[in-house]
Amino acid sequence: xxxxxxxxxxxxxxxxxxxxxxxxxxxxxxxxxxxxxxxxxxxxxxxxxxxxxxxxxxxxxxxxxxxxxxxxxxxxxxxxxxxxxxxxxxxxxxxxxxxxxxxxxxxxxxxxxxxxxxxxxxxxxxxxxxxxxxxxxxxxxxxxxxxxxxxxxxxxxxxxxxxxxxxxxxxxxxxxxxxxxxxxxxxxxxxxxxxxxxxxxxxxxxxxxxxxxxxxxxxxxxxxxxxxxxxxxxxxxxxxxxxxxxxxxxxxxxxxxxxxxxxxxxxxxxxxxxxxxxxxx
Amino acid sequence: xxxxxxxxxxxxxxxxxxxxxxxxxxxxxxxxxxxxxxxxxxxxxxxxxxxxxxxxxxxxxxxxxxxxxxxxxxxxxxxxxxxxxxxxxxxxxxxxxxxxxxxxxxxxxxxxxxxxxxxxxxxxxxxxxxxxxxxxxxxxxxxxxxxxxxxxxxxxxxxxxxxxxxxxxxxxxxxxxxxxxxxxxxxxxxxxxxxxxxxxxxxxxxxxxxxxxxxxxxxxxxxxxxxxxxxxxxxxxxxxxxxxxxxxxxxxxxxxxxxxxxxxxxxxxxxxxxxxxxxxxxxxxxxxxxxxxxxxxxxxxxxxxxxxxxxxxxxxxxxxxxxxxxxxxxxxxxxxxxxxxxxxxxxxxxxxxxxxxxxxxxxxxxxxxxxxxxxxxxxxxxxxxxxxxxxxxxxxxxxxxxxxxxxxxxxxxxxxxxxxxxxxxxxxxxxxxxxxxxxxxxxxxxxxxxxxxxxxxxxxxxxxxxxxxx
Numbered sequence: 001x002x003x004x005x006x007x008x009x010x011x012x013x014x015x016x017x018x019x020x021x022x023x024x025x026x027x028x029x030x031x032x033x034x035x036x037x038x039x040x041x042x043x044x045x046x047x048x049x050x051x052x053x054x055x056x057x058x059x060x061x062x063x064x065x066x067x068x069x070x071x072x073x074x075x076x077x078x079x080x081x082x083x084x085x086x087x088x089x090x091x092x093x094x095x096x097x098x099x100x101x102x103x104x105x106x107x108x109x110x111x112x113x114x115x116x117x118x119x120x121x122x123x124x125x126x127x128x129x130x131x132x133x134x135x136x137x138x139x140x141x142x143x144x145x146x147x148x149x150x151x152x153x154x155x156x157x158x159x160x161x162x163x164x165x166x167x168x169x170x171x172x173x174x175x176x177x178x179x180x181x182x183x184x185x186x187x188x189x190x191x192x193x194x195x196x197x198x199x200x201x202x203x204x205x206x207x208x209x210x211x212x213x214x215x216x217x218x219x220x221x222x223x224x225x226x227x228x229x230x231x232x233x234x235x236x237x238x239x240x241x242x243x244x245x246x247x248x249x250x251x252x253x254x255x256x257x258x259x260x261x262x263x264x265x266x267x268x269x270x271x272x273x274x275x276x277x278x279x280x281x
Numbered sequence: 282x283x284x285x286x287x288x289x290x291x292x293x294x295x296x297x298x299x300x301x302x303x304x305x306x307x308x309x310x311x312x313x314x315x316x317x318x319x320x321x322x323x324x325x326x327x328x329x330x331x332x333x334x335x336x337x338x339x340x341x342x343x344x345x346x347x348x349x350x351x352x353x354x355x356x357x358x359x360x361x362x363x364x365x366x367x368x369x370x371x372x373x374x375x376x377x378x379x380x381x382x383x384x385x386x387x388x389x390x391x392x393x394x395x396x397x398x399x400x401x402x403x404x405x406x407x408x409x410x411x412x413x414x415x416x417x418x419x420x421x422x423x424x425x426x427x428x429x430x431x432x433x434x435x436x437x438x439x440x441x442x443x444x445x446x447x448x449x450x451x452x453x454x455x456x457x458x459x460x461x462x463x464x465x466x467x468x469x470x471x472x473x474x475x476x477x478x479x480x481x482x483x484x485x486x487x488x489x490x491x492x493x494x495x496x497x498x499x500x501x502x503x504x505x506x507x508x509x510x511x512x513x514x515x516x517x518x519x520x521x522x523x524x525x526x527x528x529x530x531x532x533x534x535x536x537x538x539x540x541x542x543x544x545x546x547x548x549x550x551x552x553x554x555x556x557x558x559x560x561x562x563x564x565x566x567x568x569x570x571x572x573x574x575x576x577x578x579x580x581x582x583x584x585x586x587x588x589x590x591x592x593x594x595x596x597x598x599x600x601x602x603x604x605x606x607x608x609x610x611x612x613x614x615x616x617x618x619x620x621x622x623x624x625x626x627x628x629x630x631x632x633x634x635x636x637x638x639x640x641x642x643x644x645x646x647x648x649x650x651x652x653x654x655x656x657x658x659x660x661x662x663x664x665x666x667x668x669x670x671x672x673x674x675x676x677x678x679x680x681x682x683x684x685x686x687x688x689x690x691x692x693x694x695x696x697x698x699x700x701x702x703x704x705x706x707x708x709x710x711x712x713x714x715x716x717x718x719x720x721x722x723x724x725x726x727x728x729x730x731x732x733x734x735x736x737x738x739x740x741x742x743x744x745x746x747x748x749x750x751x
Contacts (some may be wrong), residue, residue: 001714009529015710018582020443023497023498024497027496027497028497037454038581039654041547041553041554041555042555043554043555043556044547044556046547068552068555069555082680083489084454084491085451085491086454086493087493087494087496087497088497089493096490136451138490188326194348216538216542216546217452217453217462217518217541219452219453219493219678219680220518220519220540220678220680221519221520221533221537221678222517222520222535222538222541222542223460223520223522223535223537223538224538225528226529233528233529238679238680252529252631255531255631256529256531256631259532259559260529260557260559263551263552263557264557266552267551267552267555267557270552281748
């Protein structure tokens with residue numbers, strides 16, 4: 001059992017959890033994730049570690065309510081416990097001193113770029129962050145991202161905050177207007193990561209994306225998370241989650257992410273008809 | 282006394298009924314049936330069955346106790362050699378081991394050793410909590426065991442009974458390894474696995490779930506926490522695919538995923554349980570082993586109207602147990618022998634619509650001794666299916682070995698050991714089960730767990746000089 005030490009509403013349907021997990025906190029690296037199981041009948045969902053404090057023995061995860069499990073998770077509060085938190089999983093993001101790094105975070109994917117941006121900053125890189133969301137109140141962690149970035153650019157789809165447009169548009173603008181970037185690191189919805197990769201492709205600008213496919217065991221055992229990268233099948237849980245965005249077959253990933261849409265709807269309905277935030281007995 | 286030529290039949294759920302549920306198919310002997318079967322045993326002085334048993338259970342003795350109605354005595358006898366009899370009685374391939382060696386089998390059917398083992402194990406479970414064995418005083422030595430499948434559980438059981446302190450680290454959220462995620466409920470009820478794990482716990486073994494060793498701790502970190510020895514029994518947890526076009530289409534599962542969703546995550550109870558699974562109308566399961574039989578039978582129980590088992594060789598070469606193949610047939614699985622998938626077909630939305638296969642014929646024997654299947658040109662044909670399950674074996678999961686550079690693995694990624702002890706190339710580390718042998722059986726994993734337990738015990742009792750951590 002893992003205790004939730006603090007919960008914060010970051011925006012409509014976006015929740016931040018501080019979880020007590022000294023052993024995972026001790027080992028966590030930027031780019032890694034955990035598997036969370038809410039209760040004995042729960043599914044195993046992968047969530048990127050958005051922050052960790054080794055001394056305090058805590059990890060932070062940020063969740064957007066979308067399906068049954070995330071709604072249920074969103075209904076938990078400080079003092080509640082999670083059935084299991086397993087990790088750290090996945091290969092950490094490769095961080096080295098390269099020059100100027102652009103970290104791009106979209107929607108709830110803004111949070112996971114924080115430890116990566118911090119890591120690059122600590123290694124002496126110049127860090128430029130581009131964060132964006134549909135609308136103003138979904139732009140999260142602006143201060144945290146700013147604290148580890150040399151420059152921060154903000155976009156919203158509806159123009160309610162920052163520049164109107166997508167994070168990929170902002171990236172395009174920066175590339176056209178500025179000097180050399182060594183690397184782009186992007187986390188967010190798959191469509192956004194694809195758009196970012198397409199922006200950088202003509203410039204042969206190295207682009208790392210952190211993929212978020214469906215997983216079950218997340219230890220390389222089942223292959224649910226497989227995706228084609230450079231024509232080869234990779235297991236995101238153990239070969240990733242970071243991959244070269246120019247090599248990823250995003251269409252396949254998008255398609256595989258939709259496998260259980262019907263079931264997800266059904267689960268959410270059965271959940272709605274009782275109480276979204278509690279288990280149906 | 283005249284010996285009955287055939288085994289006493291075990292009551293079973295009828296095929297038409299059992300495909301509609303996940304309850305156990307074989308229902309077990311009654312006391313009368315067990316005694317009747319036990320009386321068929323010749324009580325050989327030099328019992329060949331004992332030698333044929335990987336863990337060397339004193340088979341004639343426990344059977345004699347059953348005949349005498351001394352079930353407590355029988356279970357004690359078994360547990361001298363095997364701490365997990367309810368499981369072994371169910372999933373051990375006895376027909377290739379003890380029962381194959383049974384003298385009776387020269388003329389008649391052998392004694393139903395597996396069914397008798399199961400009978401006494403179930404008798405003990407029904408009696409309530411199992412008898413706890415008295416443990417020797419603590420040696421003060423600590424052993425970490427990685428993985429909680431059959432090899433690890435038997436290793437843990439032996440070591441704790443020798444007075445060592447044992448901690449099992451399991452990566453998943455439930456202990457049991459393949460017994461929990463792989464073998465379906467209808468063949469091995471999870472309550473039985475739970476009982477056997479509880480028994481191991483009751484002996485004093487600590488079981489920690491949700492620990493992915495290699496990630497959360499390296500082996501060296503475990504040593505620095507004070508463990509004196511480590512046994513690795515992490516299984517062959519890497520699904521194999523065929524590398525044919527269409528394998529990443531929606532609706533293609535590895536057997537590991539298909540079975541894990543169903544068995545470990547209980548997707549057959551969705552939405553009471555949160556994990557979903559796609560239920561096909563027509564399902565193709567590729568492969569001829571026990572896992573393929575399990576996946577085929579799971580597909581039927583999930584509600585598939587038609588399940589095809591596609592195997593590239595002929596029935597004689599099938600690695601699955603004869604009993605399991607028969608079970609699958611009785612339940613309505615349609616076998617396509619000498620048939621090999623060439624590609625998986627999909628629609629615009631990337632969903633599986635069919636599987637193109639090619640007919641095979643058997644040529645000369647290959648390195649496995651089985652006749653090599655050769656494709657027949659122009660014999661391609663399509664089977665319309667919406668779900669494909671790849672059950673063509675599992676490889677070595679690289680997660681722990683890759684985090685342990687000084688652990689020697691072979692070219693397939695399996696851990697290299699000394700055959701007599703299970704000792705690996707790394708100081709104070711032993712290994713056994715499928716991560717050493719490649720996918721094999723529950724009982725062979727248990728035998729290797731016991732072998733390493735003996736070696737670890739010797740090592741712990743002998744070597745008291747400080748270890749070099751450099």
